[in-house]
Amino acid sequence: MLAAADELLQREGMAGFTMEGVAALSGASKVTLYKWWATKGVLALEAYSASVNHILSMPDTGDIEADVLAHLKTFVGLLRDTAAGKVTAELLGAAQTDPEMAAAFRRIYLEPRRSIGIRALRAAQERRQIRVDIDLEVVSDQLWGACMYRLLTGWQPLDDAFAGRLVTNVMCGIKPGNGRTLPPAPER
Amino acid sequence: MLAAADELLQREGMAGFTMEGVAALSGASKVTLYKWWATKGVLALEAYSASVNHILSMPDTGDIEADVLAHLKTFVGLLRDTAAGKVTAELLGAAQTDPEMAAAFRRIYLEPRRSIGIRALRAAQERRQIRVDIDLEVVSDQLWGACMYRLLTGWQPLDDAFAGRLVTNVMCGIKPGNGRTLPPAPER
Amino acid sequence: MLAAADELLQREGMAGFTMEGVAALSGASKVTLYKWWATKGVLALEAYSASVNHILSMPDTGDIEADVLAHLKTFVGLLRDTAAGKVTAELLGAAQTDPEMAAAFRRIYLEPRRSIGIRALRAAQERRQIRVDIDLEVVSDQLWGACMYRLLTGWQPLDDAFAGRLVTNVMCGIKPGNGRTLPPAPER
Amino acid sequence: MLAAADELLQREGMAGFTMEGVAALSGASKVTLYKWWATKGVLALEAYSASVNHILSMPDTGDIEADVLAHLKTFVGLLRDTAAGKVTAELLGAAQTDPEMAAAFRRIYLEPRRSIGIRALRAAQERRQIRVDIDLEVVSDQLWGACMYRLLTGWQPLDDAFAGRLVTNVMCGIKPGNGRTLPPAPER
DNA sequence: CTCTAAACGAGACGGTACGTCGAGTCTTCTA
DNA sequence: TAGAAGACTCGACGTACCGTCTCGTTTAGAG
Numbered sequence: 018m019l020a021a022a023d024e025l026l027q028r029e030g031m032a033g034f035t036m037e038g039v040a041a042l043s044g045a046s047k048v049t050l051y052k053w054w055a056t057k058g059v060l061a062l063e064a065y066s067a068s069v070n071h072i073l074s075m076p077d078t079g080d081i082e083a084d085v086l087a088h089l090k091t092f093v094g095l096l097r098d099t100a101a102g103k104v105t106a107e108l109l110g111a112a113q114t115d116p117e118m119a120a121a122f123r124r125i126y127l128e129p130r131r132s133i134g135i136r137a138l139r140a141a142q143e144r145r146q147i148r149v150d151i152d153l154e155v156v157s158d159q160l161w162g163a164c165m166y167r168l169l170t171g172w173q174p175l176d177d178a179f180a181g182r183l184v185t186n187v188m189c190g191i192k193p194g195n196g197r198t199l200p201p202a203p204e205r
Numbered sequence: 206m207l208a209a210a211d212e213l214l215q216r217e218g219m220a221g222f223t224m225e226g227v228a229a230l231s232g233a234s235k236v237t238l239y240k241w242w243a244t245k246g247v248l249a250l251e252a253y254s255a256s257v258n259h260i261l262s263m264p265d266t267g268d269i270e271a272d273v274l275a276h277l278k279t280f281v282g283l284l285r286d287t288a289a290g291k292v293t294a295e296l297l298g299a300a301q302t303d304p305e306m307a308a309a310f311r312r313i314y315l316e317p318r319r320s321i322g323i324r325a326l327r328a329a330q331e332r333r334q335i336r337v338d339i340d341l342e343v344v345s346d347q348l349w350g351a352c353m354y355r356l357l358t359g360w361q362p363l364d365d366a367f368a369g370r371l372v373t374n375v376m377c378g379i380k381p382g383n384g385r386t387l388p389p390a391p392e393r
Numbered sequence: 394m395l396a397a398a399d400e401l402l403q404r405e406g407m408a409g410f411t412m413e414g415v416a417a418l419s420g421a422s423k424v425t426l427y428k429w430w431a432t433k434g435v436l437a438l439e440a441y442s443a444s445v446n447h448i449l450s451m452p453d454t455g456d457i458e459a460d461v462l463a464h465l466k467t468f469v470g471l472l473r474d475t476a477a478g479k480v481t482a483e484l485l486g487a488a489q490t491d492p493e494m495a496a497a498f499r500r501i502y503l504e505p506r507r508s509i510g511i512r513a514l515r516a517a518q519e520r521r522q523i524r525v526d527i528d529l530e531v532v533s534d535q536l537w538g539a540c541m542y543r544l545l546t547g548w549q550p551l552d553d554a555f556a557g558r559l560v561t562n563v564m565c566g567i568k569p570g571n572g573r574t575l576p577p578a579p580e581r
Numbered sequence: 582m583l584a585a586a587d588e589l590l591q592r593e594g595m596a597g598f599t600m601e602g603v604a605a606l607s608g609a610s611k612v613t614l615y616k617w618w619a620t621k622g623v624l625a626l627e628a629y630s631a632s633v634n635h636i637l638s639m640p641d642t643g644d645i646e647a648d649v650l651a652h653l654k655t656f657v658g659l660l661r662d663t664a665a666g667k668v669t670a671e672l673l674g675a676a677q678t679d680p681e682m683a684a685a686f687r688r689i690y691l692e693p694r695r696s697i698g699i700r701a702l703r704a705a706q707e708r709r710q711i712r713v714d715i716d717l718e719v720v721s722d723q724l725w726g727a728c729m730y731r732l733l734t735g736w737q738p739l740d741d742a743f744a745g746r747l748v749t750n751v752m753c754g755i756k757p758g759n760g761r762t763l764p765p766a767p768e769r
Numbered sequence: 770c771t772c773t774a775a776a777c778g779a780g781a782c783g784g785t786a787c788g789t790c791g792a793g794t795c796t797t798c799t800a
Numbered sequence: 801t802a803g804a805a806g807a808c809t810c811g812a813c814g815t816a817c818c819g820t821c822t823c824g825t826t827t828a829g830a831g
Contacts, residue, residue, distance in 0.1 A: 032302040037812060046783045051814070106301045109357060113298025114220040123360050154361055155370040158351040163343075166350035169297060169357070172311050173342055182343040186375050223791060234804045239793070408678040413786060422809045427788070485733060486677030489670045490596040499736050530737055531746040534727040538734075539719075542726035545673060545733070548687050549718055558719040563750050601817060610778045615819070770831100777826075783819100790813075799804080 018043045018050065022064030027100055031107035034061050058111045058118030065104055066125045075133050081141035082188045088134070089160060089180040096168050097175045106168050131157055159187050206231040206238065210252030215288055219295040222249050246299045246306030253292055254313045263321050269329035270376045276322070277348060277368040284356050285363045294356050319345055347375050394419045394426070398440030403476055407483035410437050434487045434494030441480055442501045451509050457517035458564045464510070465536060465556040472544050473551045482544050507533055535563050582607045582614065586628030591664055595671035598625050622675045622682030629668055630689045639697050645705035646752045652698070653724060653744040660732050661739045670732050695721055723751050 021043030026034050036057050040047045054060035073091055076084045096102035108126070112119040138153040147153075160183050167175045209231030214222050224245050228235045242248035261279055264272045284290035296314070300307040326341040335341075348371050355363045397419030402410050412433050416423045430436035449467055452460045472478035484502070488495040514529040523529075536559050543551045585607030590598050600621050604611045618624035637655055640648045660666035672690070676683040702717040711717075724747050731739045 030302060035812060036814085040783095044783080047814075048784090048816090049782060052781080110298035110301030113295045113357065114218060119359055123358065127358060127360065151374070152370050155351075155367060156374060158354055158361070159347040159371065159374060162351045162354035163346040165357075166346055166354050169301065169353075170311065170315060170350075171307055172315065173346070179343060182340050183347065186339070186344060186347060189377065224793085225791060228804095232804080234806085235793075236795085236805095237803060240803095245792090406678060411786060412788085416809095420809085423788075424790090424810095425808060428807085433787095483677045486674035489674030489733065490594060495735055499734065503734060503736065527750070528746050531727075531743060532750060534730055534737070535723040535747065535750060538727045538730035539722040541733075542722055542730050545677065545729075546687065546691060546726075547683055548691065549722070555719060558716050559723065562715070562719060562723060565753065599817060600819085604778095608778080610780085611819080612779095612821085613777060616776090621818095772831080773829090775826105775828085777824105779823085779825100780821100781823095782821075785816105785818080787816075788814100790811105792810085792812105793808105794810105795806100795808075797805085797807100800802095 018045050018053075019064045019067045021045075022060055023068040026061050026065055026104060030103065031061060031111050036060070055117055056115055058108075058115040059121050061111070062108055062118060062121050062125060065108060069101060072129055072133065075137045077137065077140075079144070081137065081144075081146045082184060084137055085134070085160065085188075086181060086184045088137075089164065089184060090177050092161065093164055093175050093177070093180050096164065102168055102175075105165075106171075109165075109169065131161070134161060156187060160184065206233050206241075207252045207255045209233075210248055211256040214249050214253055214292060215256075218291065219249060219299050224248070243305055244303055246296075246303040247309050249299070250296055250306060250309050250313060253296060257289060260317055260321065263325045265325065265328075267332075269325065269332075269334045270372060272325055273322070273348065273376075274369060274372045276325075277352065277372060278365050280349065281352055281363045281365070281368050284352065290356055290363075293353075294359075297353075297357065319349070322349060344375060348372065394421050394429075395440045395443045397421075398436055399444040402437050402441055402480060403444075406479065407437060407487050412436070431493055432491055434484075434491040435497050437487070438484055438494060438497050438501060441484060445477060448505055448509065451513045453513065453516075455520075457513065457520075457522045458560060460513055461510070461536060461564075462557060462560045464513075465540065465560060466553050468537065469540055469551050469553065469556050472540065478544055478551075481541075482547075485541075485545065507537070510537055532563060536560065582609050582617075583628045583631045585609075586624055587632040590625050590629055590668060591632075594667065595625060595675050600624075619681055620679055622672075622679040623685050625675070626672055626682060626685050626689060629672060633665060636693055636697065639701045641701065641704075643708070645701065645708075645710045646748060648701055649698070649724065649752075650745060650748045652701075653728065653748060654741050656725065657728055657739050657741070657744050660728065666732055666739075669729075670735075673729070673733065695725070698725060720751060724748065 018039070022034075022039045025038050025042055029038070034057060036047055036050055039045070039057075039060065040050055050060065054063065073088060073095070075088045078084055096105065105126070108118075108122060112122045134157050135153050138147060138156060141147045142149060142151065142153065147156075163183055164175065164180070167173050167179070173179070206227065210222075210227045213226050213230055217226070222245060224235055224238055227233075227245075227248065228238055238248065242251065261276060261283070263276050266272055284293065293314070296306075296310060300310045322345050323341050326335060326344060329335045330337060330339065330341065335344075351371055352363065352368070355361050355367070361367070394415070398410075398415045401414050401418055405414070410433060412423055412426055415421070415433075415436065416426055426436065430439065449464060449471070451464050454460055472481065481502070484494075484498060488498045510533050511529050514523060514532060517523045518525060518527065518529065523532075539559055540551065540556070543549050543555070549555070582603070586598075586603045589602050589606055593602070598621060600611055600614055603609075603621075603624065604614055614624065618627065637652060637659070639652050642648055660669065669690070672682075672686060676686045698721050699717050702711060702720060705711045706713060706715065706717065711720075727747055728739065728744070731737050731743070737743070
């Protein structure tokens, strides 16, 4: 059923993604779908994340700036060049009016991906490549979050140059020796 | 009609925002609504932006960091504490499956607000408070875009501390004397 | 729409008579059907009675016994040999669990048909072929009602001989000179 | 299981009488129900007739007219004042679209009750209180059948006066000395 | 006193139809 | 003559029962 749902989602987008469509395509009955997924949003989300269980891993060369840059370039490439971008945007869009889906989106999509970045940043912080007073969650939003924002607004270019500038801007500010001293980042 | 549409939007959110509802509330007929707005998304958008024609202005003290920080704090307060946050998120969400609405969102909502920030940043750049090789669009996304991202994911806190860290992280990286020299930002 | 409904009713019977079927066959939408007919029973009934607006007329030779017998023979023939019998039985059957339909059945089907018989009997009563103390409604039920009963139970033969015996049994009892004197029939 | 089915039937009527309901109420599984009863109609019928295994007996005073009248008055009282009337009507109604149920209805409900009346009439015929050429099945339909018809049409009053007039009308016509001579009734 | 075979409960499932909602189109009638 | 009123088709919604189909799990009768 998830396979059929994913196929429909890829083919039609969220606009044409209906419970009836999934039922017809999968051979399942609507009742069965509703038994397992409360809303079509949750179904779409699960179907999609089941099909792309692949989460971009972060290289680890010991140079956090290079690692993050490499990851971001792959990330923006994925969003720009494959169906993943459109689907992700539509899922996050649909979640805005479906709290249950929003929760599922956080749990299934955002959390695992965000933790990849946070983990790498934390390791760098422990290696003193990033100041200890820096809130890594904020850094994450200024890197990956900014990409997602461009994806959703569909307006400014989402390319390697953008990725490069994101990293440069933020990395210079969070490296030891630069910037003001802040109170230490809150514990997460 | 826009007033009625806005009232419905504020009261019900995008989920309960229907052409029929607007027609009933406004006394207009559906045909008339369709004559002027191609989709309900565009109508919602126009209704909302007509009601909040107020765009946050940017203070100008000559200190770009202080100005941006002040603006961001007001911005996150607005998104967090008023209905504006939810409505904006839902509008941008709905735009993901409605290209016409997406274009309108850019034109009506994003463009004017973004240009406020860009203009202030450009002035600072001309005052040499920001390096000339910095792409201000990118900076904008790392400040306001990151806020929008937190709004849409509804997960991490959207508060003054966040605003402060956004500014600190990025400003340190883009000030003269910090960071590598990059090729000059592309012309916009 | 009534034509399509009638066609479906004749073809499938009440068991296969569905709102969706009528919608598909007529080209109307279900909403429209529901707007005009509260339940499928009422729709079936109206469709049927529109198609058989022909009500068996009663001959008038002046001889009530001959007239009634002729009418009854035609009536049982209709019920036995045409689709009318099955449809009528199913409609009356369905009305047992649908009060609105039951009311409509009385109004649309029973009333006009019953009044044909009552009118003939009353004329005969005025001609003194039937005693004035006889309740003609009761007589009607012992003639046409008994036929309907056989139709619904589908068991005993529904033929001319039956019609003949119905008439004979009851006519002998209600003619002047026969039977006890009763209090006059209640006014209707 | 029959007890639960009967309870559901009495409480909800045929409209709300479902296999799932009976299963839930009885603790039996649907499969078990289907193993024993082909359709819900047959189940309802059997459940009902098991609960009202009491069949109205016919008094025998030697005066057929008095006996029949007494029986009819009790019968109409039962149909009018107890749940039996509604349930019986709904069962016969449902049988119109369920041949198997119709057959069961004849066997379980109609046959035993009809034979009570026929037996009494036959005894009277043998006592020469009823002419030998009278078809007693027809008489039965003009008495009990007419009552059932009024029950199903739910329109004309179903009371003692009606019962009285039914008997009077028909008895006068079938007594020796009244009426024409007919060919003898067919053997049953 | 076991062991096995039938019967049974539980309930998931595909399917049909239900009755409702809103989208978007199309008259028709009024101001 | 523009626009309100509202009927209409269409597609999807979420639900109810249907009748079928596994699954364990009793529960007896046979060994």
